[in-house]
Structure formats: C-alpha cells, structure tokens
Amino acid sequence: MSAVASLVIYGAVIGGIWALVAAGFSLIFGVMRVLNFGHGAIFISAAYATVAFAAFGMHIAFVGSLLIGLAVGLIIYFLIKPVRKKEITAVIVTLAFALLVQHLLLLIFGNRGLTVQPVVDGLFEVFGAKFAAIRVVTLIAAILVLLALETVMRTSFGKQITAVSEDSDAAMLLGIDVERVYLLVILISSLLAAIAGYFYVQVFSVNPELGLKVLIYAFAIVILGGLGSIKGSVISSFILGYIIAATILFLSPRWSELVMLLAIVLTLIIRPYGIFGVKE
C-alpha cells in the first residue's frame, strides 16, 4: 500500500511541476506558433529569484519570483515580436536568449546548486508512505494553478485566446486585439513557469544548467501531448511523472530518464502527432 501511495504522490508532484512549465510552453505555441526556447529561462530566473529573496521571507520570495518571471517573459515577448513569422529565427533568438540568461546566472550565482528552506517544513505520512510536506503543497498549488488556467480559458478572454490560436487573421477581423492576446499569453505562460520555479527550488535546488534541462523536458512533454494542446501537455506531464517515479521506485534511479525518453520515443512511433495532437 505504501508503495502505491509513494507512486501516486511522487508521480503527481513531478508531473505537477512539469505540467505548469509545459502548459505555458504549449499555450505560447498554440496561440503564437512560436517554439519559445526561452521558456526554461523564465523558470530558472524565477527559481533563482526565490533564492535571492528568500532572506526576506518566502512570501516576498514568491512575489519576487513572479515579478522576475514576468519580466523575463516580457523580454522574450519583445525579442520574438519582430521575428514571430519566421519560425526558425524565433527558435534561434529564444534559444540564444536562454543561453544568455544561463551565463548571466552562472556569473551572478556560480555553478553550484542553490536551495532554500521550504515554505512548509516537516513530513506527511499516508498509508505508510512518507513525503516532505512541501511536495504535497506543491501538488496542491500545481492543481489549483492548472484549474485557474482552465477557468481563464473559459472566460471571454479565454475565448479570444482560442480564436487567435485557431485563426489570428479572422480573430483580428472580429475586432480582437491580437497583439494584446499575444502579450497576455506570454505573461500567463511566464506566471506558470515562475510558479513552477518557485516550488521546484523548495523541493530540489537550482543551478544554471537546469534551464536547458527544463526546456528539454517541456519540449518532450509538449511533443508527447501534441503540439499546442494544453490538455495534452498536462496529461503527458503526469504520465511522465509517473513513469519517472515508477522507474525510481521499482527499477533503479539510474534508469529513470532513459525509461522516460524511451516511453516518449515509443509513443511518438505509434502516434507521431502526440497523444492529443491532430493529424495534419
């Protein structure tokens, strides 16, 4: 029983964090048709901001991480604005920006991992399985944020997002301020990544290389879920979370990433357009 409980919680926490990152990545692609390779930079900047502001209290750190995440997202918005129609150029610009952020963080914070005391200390035990309480808090936060995102998507603004994602020219003819939608979509995605970064550094730690790792994970998840499908990204995040947790629990930690990547490859062989992607 405790093994099942372990698997449920661990898989959900890993999945929840990746879902926040991947949902934002997917949202930007779905609406703007841009592969934002700078998405990991938002996550990692927020994680470092948490470390930097932690001395003033975790509430201040939370606000600080969100503001930094939004600021980085805003920079990305202005960087990709002129090249939005050129897919490859946008990828190169955002990737170059991500590398720049990585180097800046390396210069400021050094390359060793940094961490903070979690906002909630102590343990959580259910069905004989124990976890750090911060994992449970992270899971709740991830679920609430994803529900909030889903709620936003149901509002009139959410409908504008859907309209722009389906046909931006038609949306413009209907009077939707497409540019405003693009900006808000990047800011929403940045908030999701920043929240993920804020919680990630409390469970684990942050180092400059993490940005690229996050990007690779988010990209793999989004491909697996189907490019542009937020639902697909969220579900595939949890699938991968459970694959990683099950591999660590029942096989060996050394195989966790290999098994996860193998699962992605196999899924894409069977469904090349991802779990929730649409065959073009």
Next chain:
Amino acid sequence: MRKIVLFAILWLSISCVNAGEIVVGVLGPMDVPEGYSQLKAVQLAAEEINAAGGILGNKIKVVYGDDKLKPDVGASEFRRLAEIEKAKVIIGGFSSGVMLATMEVMAETKTLFLADSSTPQASAKVAENYEKYKYWFRLQNNATTFAYDTEDMIRYLISKGYEVKKVYIIKDEHIWTEDVTKALYPILEKLGVQVVKDVKIPRGYSEFEKLIIEAEKLDADLIIPILALTGTDDVLVKQWATLKPKILLAGHTITAIDADFYERTNGAANYLIFSAHGGVVVTSPPTQMCKHFIEAYRSKYGKYPEAHQAYGAYDALYLYKTAVENAFKAGEKDPFDPEVVVKYLEMFNESNPIELTRKIAFTSNHDLAWGDKYVKNWVSQWQDGKQYILYPEKMATAELKLPPWFKEEKKTPGFELLLAMIAIVAVALRLRG
C-alpha cells in the same frame, strides 16, 4: 676568492639554464570549480614564484586547456598544451575518465603531469608500465583510500556510541565510485556492517527523498554518499534535512568541503559528516603554507578556494619548482628535463615528505601517500555554519554532534493534510463552476 669563483660559476650556470620563461599548463573542466579553482591556484602560485625570481630565474607563464569533462577533449587539450604551448609541466585533471585518456597523450609526449582525479587505475598504469607512465604524479588521494576514510568514519562513530550495523550507499554512476566500493565492501564485512542497498545515480539526479525513505525502511544506520560528479549533493543534503530521518548522512560529498556549502544549502548541511578531501578544511589548515594559501587566495579572488583541487594545484607548482631547483643544485645538466624532474619528485617519498599546503609524499606508483603523517581526508562535520574536524583526535577541533531530531518524536500529519488537500481542490472545482 674561492667564494667569488663559486658564485660566478653558480651565476653563469643559472644564466645558461635561464631561457626566460617556463610554460606551465593547467588542464581541467573550466566551467566547474574543480577546474577553475586549479587554474586560479596555479596563477596565484606563479605570481608568488615570479615575484620571488621565478624558477632558476625563469618567469612562469601559465596557459590552460578546458577538458569540458570529456576524455577526447581532455586528450586533445593536453596535446595542445604539450606540443603547441610547449608546457614543461601540466597540472590538473579532475574526472577519472578524462585522466585515463590524457595519460596516454602524456606518455606519448613525455610531459610531466602533476594530476588530480582519484581512480586507482591511473597509478596502476604506473605500476604496470613505469617507463611509459612515470611522468604522472597524483596530488590527490587514490579512491581506494576513500574506503579507508569511510572505515575511520564508521569506527569513529561507533567509538562515540553511534551504532552502525547497516549502511545505505548512494554513489555516482562513474568509474571512481566503483573503485571506492570495491575497496569498501571487504572493510564493511570486516566491521560486521551490512550494506542494505547500493544505489547508482546519474549526473543531475535529484530525487533523493525516495532513497532516504527507503534507507529508513531498510533500517539503515548510515547513508554513505560517494558523490563528486552528480553535482546534486546539495539536494541530497537538503532532502535529508527536510525529512529528518534518524539516520546520519556521512561520507564523500565532494561539495560539502566548499566553504560556502552551508550557505548554499540554506543551513541544511548542519550535522552533515563528510570527508575533507585533499586533507584541508579552510577553518583548520594543516600547515603554515596552507594558512597562507587560503588567505592569499581569498585576498586575490575575494573568496576561499572553491574546490579542494586548488590545494593540490598550488602544491603542484611549488613541488615542481622545488624538484627543478634540487636537480639544479645536484648539478643536473638540464634540470627541466622531465626525465630528470621525475627522479627528483620521486625523492619526496614516505621517508622524506615535503611540507606544502599538505605533507606531500609519493608512493612507488606515484600515488599520494595516505595517512595521518601525510594527506588524509579528515572526518569532518558541519556544525552551525562552520566546518570542524572530528577525527583523527590530534587534529580534532570539535566533538560529534548528532542532529537534534534524533531525540524528537516525529510529527507526521497524515489524513488531516490529505483531507485538507482534497477540500481545497474541491472548493476550487466548485468555484470554477
């Protein structure tokens, strides 16, 4: 008159030898502290030596190569330093895999290599084919000795009343940790200690929580980390401090030696027991030169040496200088000739160690001599933000401190928190309509 003639001969000899500049190469992964701290230490030593007149009047020029922790890059960078930069001696290395690859280029180019890295396979090469590999000397302890350090650590804990019957090992998936455990298993058997699990983890791994909980379930008394390349020992320490298991964390966490480790882990490193690799913690320098080096490094770079490899690299340049000068004093025609320098380095053996930042002596296989009289990885502990040596007794600066949670009853909220979680999500779903 006789004195004047002797002085003139000495002066002329120095002038003949003096070629103006000696190139010293530093090889390492320059993006990580284990590499760049070596370069910084060598640059510091070179500045000091140059200010005092250089080596036999020759100024030292430091050049470096970045091996990027890749054997093929390491090998080609070694060749560049030896053949293009004309380095007389190369200092550094870090990863065992890179070391084994660069040793082949070293043998081919016959370049003196004062090296880091810990794999016993490197010194085994010297033993197997001395003529080919004799240019290699190690200024870091052989990984086999890490097993002896662990034995010291366990014996020390037992002597302090902490029972160690079962251990859980977490180690890098890398050559060097295999060497350590190969030597460690028979020692543990001799001590009557059972290994309940031996887990290999890949680089960047961060899910230690499950491993710590598993160790608790398996009734382990000690979690022994053997970590250097994973780069996530801070996460292990943080998750251990968060979970607060009644298990000590004691072993080889390489970054725990860093002076800023406590700060980086936000205090989670408190009560962590670690081996002070390289025989130094900044709070207890074992020699006067070490004290000078630590302060000079801090004064020049604004921080303490970022990795213990810095001590070996600093020693390496002074060692090279001493060997060359000794060769010259002994009347060698070319005291810079690697064949000659090897001979003079070998003179620093167990019966004739040289005191630098540590007491350096080489074994017949050019390994660093291990032991209380030479370089040993002292059993140390982080206590309230400071590093203390616990063992050996003559070096000890503090007594063992067990984490306070060892005495506390654990409070683990269970269903209350689960219910609260379900309630929050339910309310959110309800609000969402």
